[in-house]
Amino acid sequence: MIRTPLRPLARVLRAREKGENPDIIEAENRRQRNEANHDAMRDRAEGRLLVLGAMFFCAFVVIGARMGTLANTVPEEPRATAVGNPIIGQRSDIVDRNGRILATNLETHSLYAHPQDMIDPESAARQLASIFPELEEEDLIKRFTGTRKFVWVRKQLSPEQMQQVHDIGSPGLLFGPREMRLYPNGPVAAHILGGASYGREGVSSAEVIGVAGVERHFDAYLRDPANEGAPLQLSLDLTVQAASEQVLAGGMSIMNAKGAASVLMDVHTGEIISMVSLPDFDPNNRPRVLTDGDQSDSPLFNRAVQGVYELGSVFKIFTVAQGMELGLINQNTMIDTKGPLQWGRFRIRDFHNYGPSLSATDVIVKSSNIGTARVALMIGAERQRGFLRSLGFLEATPVEMVEAPTGAPLLPRNWSEISTMTISYGHGLSSSPLHLAAGYASLLNGGTQVTPTLIKQDGPQNGPRVVSESVSTRARNMLRQVVVRGTASFGEVEGYAVGGKTGTADKPKPRGGYYDDKVISTFASVFPADDPQYVLIVTLDEPSENSGDKPRRTAGWTAVPVAAEMIRRVAPLLGLRPDVEVLEPVGVTLTSNG
Incomplete structure (x- = not known):
């Protein structure tokens, strides 16, 4: 058995010499130590509560300020953000010297298929071929009944075509939002504008890139988000x-x-x-592009x-x-x-x-x-x-x-x-x-x-x-x-x-x-x-x-x-006034009332 010495030892020894009970001295000493520890713990707890209170106060101030800021801003639809390098689908407009549109973007949809979700692939292929004459029914059936789980059907759809596809009712036919490049004046200034096509593509967006003309020459400018959508103004006069x-x-x-x-x-x-x-x-x-000839x-x-x-x-x-x-x-x-x-x-x-x-x-x-x-x-x-x-x-x-x-x-x-x-x-x-x-x-x-x-x-x-x-x-x-x-x-x-x-x-x-x-x-x-x-x-x-x-x-x-x-x-x-020679009146006599 290990005996623990009584504390404090000096007072205990003097008490024994005097014939007093040393346990009373040790109990008193233990009480004093416990009171000191309790006071230290109380001070520490009060300090922690003070720091926590200050933190809560700051948090409430920040949250309140943020709520006030949001209350004064225009509401916007929340947008989901994707991890990785997103496809940039925005492209600036091209305008003539007077600000008239030569090239712009139009919101449209693409059409793709998940063959594994199709109930009747042959019927869907037949109806798609009737909507889009450039698609061949046999080719669509082959693609829909193969082992592929994803098939592009068409990169752009008009609203009418989208409704026709929707009426087919096949759960395996899906639409993806995207932008397309539109030239509202048709062939006017076609060689100057050149044209655009799709680069990287996804089911929810596509990258529009220039392929010729000023669309290709200024491709980096037209796709740069730092321009904040500012149009490219050409020297052309559309009229x-x-x-x-x-x-x-x-x-x-x-x-x-x-x-x-x-x-x-x-x-x-x-x-x-x-x-x-x-x-x-x-x-x-x-x-x-021509593959042969001049x-x-x-x-x-x-x-x-x-x-x-x-x-x-x-x-x-x-x-x-x-x-x-x-x-x-x-x-x-x-x-x-x-x-x-x-x-x-x-x-x-x-x-x-x-x-x-x-x-x-x-x-x-x-x-x-x-x-x-x-x-x-x-x-x-x-x-x-x-x-x-x-x-x-x-x-x-x-x-x-x-x-x-x-x-x-x-x-x-x-x-x-x-x-x-x-x-x-x-x-x-x-x-x-x-x-x-x-x-x-x-x-x-x-x-x-x-x-x-x-x-x-x-x-x-x-x-x-x-x-x-x-x-x-x-x-x-x-x-x-x-x-x-x-x-x-x-x-x-x-x-x-x-x-x-x-x-x-x-x-x-x-x-x-x-x-x-x-x-x-x-x-x-x-x-x-x-x-x-x-x-x-x-x-x-x-x-x-x-x-x-x-x-x-x-x-x-x-x-x-x-x-x-x-x-x-x-x-x-062009604002040039014709230089017309002013002729003297013929057969007219000028008179005055004076």
């Missing part, structure tokens, strides 16, 4: 675009052309107001951007303008036009015999190949190449479209003297109508370089100077004379001083050489010529005007009338 397409389609039909393109550009800002390529397509139902025959091919052609005599104004800029000639300088011009085994001829010489202005007005070639010889290959580079003809246009890099110009391997002469009148170098629009805008706006853009601008670009203002003015006067008394006489539009240059180039064969009866006809115009605001390029592929005894294919008979009608239609839409 002008629709009118341009209508006129060009009519001209293409009348002139029996295989295809057509037009570009309308602001000469100061570089904004593309309208850009048309025909034939076109509906981006709501984008066709498939891709330029596809309606997806953008002739204004991707189509590079020898554009012919529309290049002559660049040569004469550079000659004036270098001080080699002026508008009245007489140029030797005796022909043919011989260079080795090559002979350069004019369409007509214009006599021994023409002024520089008449070289443009009458479109003399020989006269232009002689000016080019004075300029030289290096200076010609540098000038065309400053106008953007030696590289693809930087316009904001994914197709732009594919429209790089075709340049001669060896920029020889004969290349210098042929390029001066638009042969030996292939470029797109958009290149030509940018070149004419840079030359005629006062002489400063502009870059074509599809984004609305705040003001003029004020790029590097390519020619002086005086040369730019003289070039405009020359182009005006082409319409007044030259090859573009059908381009006159009453009230608008139109200036321009025609160009007719034989179409090259795929394996070399040129066709005898196929041309690319182009009219490059500026209006008003005295105060240029817009450049318009119209190009027709293989046109033929057949109202006379013989087919007429030159630009003066084909592209020019189409461009004139387009200017007549769109100039008022």
Whole structure:
């Protein structure tokens, strides 16, 4: 047995010496210790209660503040959040320069199936095939009766189709919410917008991604949630675009052309107001890419951007303008036009015999190949190449479209003297109508370089100077004379001083050489010529005007009338007031009462 010593030992020993009972001392000591422990525990408990009370007070304050905040906010439907990387289905709208919708999103549904839940797969397949003619009944039955537990049936449904599927009553047919890209104007501006499709897909949402045009180029911007749904505003004018397409389609039909393109550009800002390529397509139902044959025959091919052609005599104004800029000639300088011009085994001829010489202005007005070639010889290959580079003809246009890099110009391997002469009148170098629009805008706006853009601008670009203002003015006067008394006489539009240059180039064969009866006809115009605001390029592929005894294919008979009608239609839409001559009243006598 272990005995526990009594406490406190010193008092116990003194008590024993005195004959007192030590148990009383130990009991008293135990009582005192218990009272001390009780007081310590009470203090600790009171401290804990104080801390807990403070915590409850703070919690009630936070909860009360949060309840007050929620009471002052607009109620919203709660949304469930998913774990992982969600599919972003939102995509910003695309609008024209006036805020009108070009592309937007529409809430729709997809249709998928759980075959294991179907009561009668064959009947469901038969009824689905009757609702959707593009689906084959046999294929649906095979998919519904196989081992798969999930089957996509259709990615998009209209409300009417959704109701028809709902009426089938099969528990294995299910709907999933999603967004689809909608182009409310159909084929209007189809090549510019391009189109969209689905990327990652789920039963409750789908990722909408751009596949071509500005939809593809600005895909990251349109899908960025940081933009908070702000639309992408283009430089296009929807009304002008629709009118341009209508006129060009009519001209293409009348002139029996295989295809057509037009570009309308602001000469100061570089904004593309309208850009048309025909034939076109509906981006709501984008066709498939051709797997064989010539891709330029596809309606997806953008002739204004991707189509590079020898554009012919529309290049002559660049040569004469550079000659004036270098001080080699002026508008009245007489140029030797005796022909043919011989260079080795090559002979350069004019369409007509214009006599021994023409002024520089008449070289443009009458479109003399020989006269232009002689000016080019004075300029030289290096200076010609540098000038065309400053106008953007030696590289693809930087316009904001994914197709732009594919429209790089075709340049001669060896920029020889004969290349210098042929390029001066638009042969030996292939470029797109958009290149030509940018070149004419840079030359005629006062002489400063502009870059074509599809984004609305705040003001003029004020790029590097390519020619002086005086040369730019003289070039405009020359182009005006082409319409007044030259090859573009059908381009006159009453009230608008139109200036321009025609160009007719034989179409090259795929394996070399040129066709005898196929041309690319182009009219490059500026209006008003005295105060240029817009450049318009119209190009027709293989046109033929057949109202006379013989087919007429030159630009003066084909592209020019189409461009004139387009200017007549769109100039008022652009806010340009016609300059109408005010005539004095005839047969009226003015009197006064005084």
